[in-house]
Amino acid sequence: MPQQPYRTKLAGWGRYPVVEGLEWKSEQLAAISKNATLSRGLGRSYGDSSLPAGADCPVVTTTLADRLLSFDPVSGRLRAEAGATLFQLNRVFLRQGWFVPVSPGTQFVTLGGMIASDVHGKNHHVDGCFGEHVSSIQLRVADGRIVDCSETSEPDLFRATIGGMGLTGHILEAEITMRRIPSPWIWGESERIDNLNAMVAGLKEAAQHWPMTVGWVDCLARGAKLGRGILMKGRWAEPEEAPQTPPPTKHRFRIPFVWPNFVLCRPSIKAFNLAYYWKHVQRIQRGILHPDAFLYPLDALDDWNLMYGRRGFTQYQCVLPHAEDNGPARRFLERFISGGGMAFLCVIKDCGAEGKGMLSFPRPGMSIAIEFPVHPARTPALVDRLNEVVLAEGGRIYLTKDAFTRPEHFRAMEPRLDAFNAVRRQWDPQVRIRSAQSVRLLGDPA
Amino acid sequence: MKAVLLGASKGMGRALARLLAARGARLFLLGRAAEDLERSARDLEIHGAPAPVETAYCDLLQPDSFAAALEEAQRALDGFDTVVVTAGLFATQEELENDPLRTARLLTVDFAHTVLFCEEARRRLLAGGGGTLCVFSSLAGERGRKPVILYGAAKAGLSRYLEGLDHKFRARGLITICVKPGFVTTGMTAGLEPSPLTGTAEEVAARVLKAIDRGWPEVYAPAPWRLVMGVIRRLPRCVMRRVGF
Numbered sequence: 253m254p255q256q257p258y259r260t261k262l263a264g265w266g267r268y269p270v271v272e273g274l275e276w277k278s279e280q281l282a283a284i285s286k287n288a289t290l291s292r293g294l295g296r297s298y299g300d301s302s303l304p305a306g307a308d309c310p311v312v313t314t315t316l317a318d319r320l321l322s323f324d325p326v327s328g329r330l331r332a333e334a335g336a337t338l339f340q341l342n343r344v345f346l347r348q349g350w351f352v353p354v355s356p357g358t359q360f361v362t363l364g365g366m367i368a369s370d371v372h373g374k375n376h377h378v379d380g381c382f383g384e385h386v387s388s389i390q391l392r393v394a395d396g397r398i399v400d401c402s403e404t405s406e407p408d409l410f411r412a413t414i415g416g417m418g419l420t421g422h423i424l425e426a427e428i429t430m431r432r433i434p435s436p437w438i439w440g441e442s443e444r445i446d447n448l449n450a451m452v453a454g455l456k457e458a459a460q461h462w463p464m465t466v467g468w469v470d471c472l473a474r475g476a477k478l479g480r481g482i483l484m485k486g487r488w489a490e491p492e493e494a495p496q497t498p499p500p501t502k503h504r505f506r507i508p509f510v511w512p513n514f515v516l517c518r519p520s521i522k523a524f525n526l527a528y529y530w531k532h533v534q535r536i537q538r539g540i541l542h543p544d545a546f547l548y549p550l551d552a553l554d555d556w557n558l559m560y561g562r563r564g565f566t567q568y569q570c571v572l573p574h575a576e577d578n579g580p581a582r583r584f585l586e587r588f589i590s591g592g593g594m595a596f597l598c599v600i601k602d603c604g605a606e607g608k609g610m611l612s613f614p615r616p617g618m619s620i621a622i623e624f625p626v627h628p629a630r631t632p633a634l635v636d637r638l639n640e641v642v643l644a645e646g647g648r649i650y651l652t653k654d655a656f657t658r659p660e661h662f663r664a665m666e667p668r669l670d671a672f673n674a675v676r677r678q679w680d681p682q683v684r685i686r687s688a689q690s691v692r693l694l695g696d697p698a
Numbered sequence: 699m700k701a702v703l704l705g706a707s708k709g710m711g712r713a714l715a716r717l718l719a720a721r722g723a724r725l726f727l728l729g730r731a732a733e734d735l736e737r738s739a740r741d742l743e744i745h746g747a748p749a750p751v752e753t754a755y756c757d758l759l760q761p762d763s764f765a766a767a768l769e770e771a772q773r774a775l776d777g778f779d780t781v782v783v784t785a786g787l788f789a790t791q792e793e794l795e796n797d798p799l800r801t802a803r804l805l806t807v808d809f810a811h812t813v814l815f816c817e818e819a820r821r822r823l824l825a826g827g828g829g830t831l832c833v834f835s836s837l838a839g840e841r842g843r844k845p846v847i848l849y850g851a852a853k854a855g856l857s858r859y860l861e862g863l864d865h866k867f868r869a870r871g872l873i874t875i876c877v878k879p880g881f882v883t884t885g886m887t888a889g890l891e892p893s894p895l896t897g898t899a900e901e902v903a904a905r906v907l908k909a910i911d912r913g914w915p916e917v918y919a920p921a922p923w924r925l926v927m928g929v930i931r932r933l934p935r936c937v938m939r940r941v942g943f
Contacts, residue, residue: 256889257889258888258889260889275888275889276888277885277888277889278885278888279707279708279709279712279885280734316708316709316884316885319737319738319740319741320740320741320744320745321737321740321741322740322744323744344720344744344745344746
C-alpha cells in the first residue's frame with residue numbers, strides 16, 4: 253500500500269530554487285499518480301522544471317517504479333516503467349551489446365525524465381533526440397484516464413509529451429528501441445582547439461566522420477583565444493580493438509557536504525579551466541576509453557552540485573542558428589563574458605534536425621551550455637541579457653536547464669508554444685498538471 | 699542457485715533479486731498481487747534470470763497460504779536451495795501507539811507469521827539437504843528504542859528465532875542469515891527523516907549477497923552499522939532513557 257504524501261524540500265540539480273513541497277514516492281506509480289500535479293524522476297533538470305507549482309500541489313517521484321517490462325533481443329524494443337534509470341539500463345544492457353539510442357551527459361536520469369526533456373547527446377547530429385526513438389508512451393492524463401499514445405494513436409498528445417516537460421500528464425511506461433553496439437568500449441579522439449572558428453569548423457568536420465562529438469570550451473579565454481577548448485570525438489569500438497572484458501564498474505567519489513560558497517570563485521574557476529585546457533598537452537590524443545569516461549565524465553563525482561555551495565548554480569543552454577562567420581556564437585560568448593559571467597563549464601555542440609517533440613529544444617545550429625553559480629541579484633539580469641542575444645539571433649533556450657528566463661522572452665523564442673498549449677488545453681482544460689516552471693513561463697495558476 | 703523470494707517486488711527485495719538474476723540464478727517469486735508479481739518476474743528475466751520466472755500467491759497475513767506457495771515453488775524449480783524473506787510491515791511508534799488493531803497486525807505479520815513461514819521453508823530446505831534461509835530483520839530489534847518500540851520488539855523476536863535456527867541446523871547444512879538493515883531509502887521509509895549512515899537498497903543487497911555467498915549468520919547493512927550498533931548495544935539504560943533515537 254502506498255504511503256501518504258509527505259512534506260519535504262525539493263530542488264532541481266542546480267539547487268536553486270529550493271521549495272517546500274508535497275512529495276509522494278512508491279513502487280505503485282499508477283496508483284499514486286492519480287491525484288498528483290506533476291511527476292519528477294531523479295531531479296536532474298537544473299532549474300524548476302521538476303518542482304511543484306505550489307506548496308500544496310503533490311508531486312510524484314517515479315524512481316521506485318523502475319522495472320523493465322519487456323525486451324525483444326531481435327528488434328531491440330524495450331518497454332519499462334518511467335522511473336527506470338539510464339544507469340540501470342547501462343548496467344543491464346551494455347555487456348549484452350545494447351545501448352540507448354540517445355544518451356545525455358549523465359546516466360542519473362530516468363526514462364520518464366529523458367522523454368519529458370527530450371534529451372539529446374553527443375550523437376544529435378546523426379540520431380536526433382531521445383524522442384525520435386520512443387515508439388509509445390503510457391500516460392496518466394489530467395482527468396485520471398490512462399492513455400497509450402504513439403505516432404498512430406493520439407499523435408498530438410504523443411508529440412506534445414516528448415519534450416513537454418511533464419506538463420501533458422504522468423508518464424507511467426514507455427517503449428524505446430535500443431541500439432546494437434559492437435563492443436561496450438569507446439574509441440575516442442580528442443583535439444586541443446585554439447579558437448571559436450576552429451572549434452566550430454572542427455565540430456562540423458568531425459560530424460562527417462564521427463557518430464559522437466562535443467566541444468569543451470575554456471570560457472575564460474577572450475579575444476583571439478575566445479572559444480578555445482577541446483574537441484572530443486568518439487565511436488563504439490570494434491570488438492577486435494576493444495578489451496575482451498566488459499568495462500569494470502567505476503568507483504564513484506562522493507562530495508560529502510555542501511561546500512562554502514567561496515570555493516568556486518573566479519580564481520579557482522580560472523585555474524580549473526586553464527588546467528583542463530593544458531592537461532591536453534599533445535594536440536591530439538586517441539585511444540580506447542571506458543564508456544563512463546567518455547559519456548559521463550561528471551558522474552565520477554556523486555553530488556557534485558554541492559560544490560557550488562548553498563547559493564546553488566544554474567546552467568544556461570541555448571541553440572543558435574548556423575552562420576558563416578560564427579557570429580551568433582561569438583556574440584553570445586562575448587556578451588556572457590562582458591556581463592561578468594564566469595562559467596565553470598562551457599560545452600558546445602552542433603545540433604542536427606529538429607525533433608518531433610512539439611517543444612523539443614534542439615534545432616539545426618550550435619548549442620552552447622554554460623554553467624555558473626547563482627547570485628540572487630546578478631544572475632537574473634545576466635540571463636536576461638543572454639536571452640536578448642538568443643532572441644536577436646533567432647535561437648531558443650533549453651527548459652530543462654532554465655530557472656530564470658522571463659515569460660515574455662520565452663514566448664518570443666517559441667513560435668511553437670501555441671500548438672503545444674492547444675494540445676495541453678484539450679487534455680487538461682483545468683490546468684491540473686503543472687510545475688513551478690510552467691507557472692513562471694506559461695502563466696499557469698500557482 | 700534456485701531461490702524463492704517473498705517480497706521481491708519492492709525495495710531491498712527487488713534490489714537483491716536483481717543481483718541474483720544478474721548471476722543467472724533461477725528465481726521463484728511469492729507475493730500478494732499477481733499482476734505486480736508478473737511485472738517483477740519480467741523485470742528479473744531481463745536482468746538475467748533464466749525465463750520463465752514463475753510466481754505464486756503468498757500472503758504473510760494468511761499462514762495457510764505458505765505451504766501451498768512453497769509447494770508450488772518446489773514444483774516449478776524442481777526443488778530450491780535458497781529462501782529469501784524481505785516482506786514485512788513497518789510503522790513508527792507514533793502511528794501504532796493508539797491503534798491496537800494495526801499493532802496486532804504488525805506484530806503478527808513481522809513476528810508470528812514470518813516465523814511460521816520460515817518454519818515451513820526450513821522443513822523443506824532440510825528435507826532437500828539444507829541450503830540458505832535469508833531473512834530481513836532490522837536494527838530496530840537491537841535495543842528498545844523510543845521511535846520503534848513495537849516494530850523493534852517484533853524484529854527482536856525474529857532475530858532471536860533466526861539466531862537459534864542457525865545454531866541448531868547449521869551442522870545439518872541449513873545456513874540461516876539474519877539481515878539487519880539500518881535506515882535504507884525505500885518506499886517503506888519515504889518521508890521519514892533520513893539518519894546518518896543512510897543506505898540504498900542496492901548497497902544493502904550487495905552486502906547481503908556477500909553474506910549468502912560466505913554463509914555469514916548475521917549482516918549489518920550498510921556495513922558501518924556493525925560498529926555503531928556495537929556501541930549502542932552497550933549503552934547503559936540511563937543513557938537510552940535520555941536519548942531520542
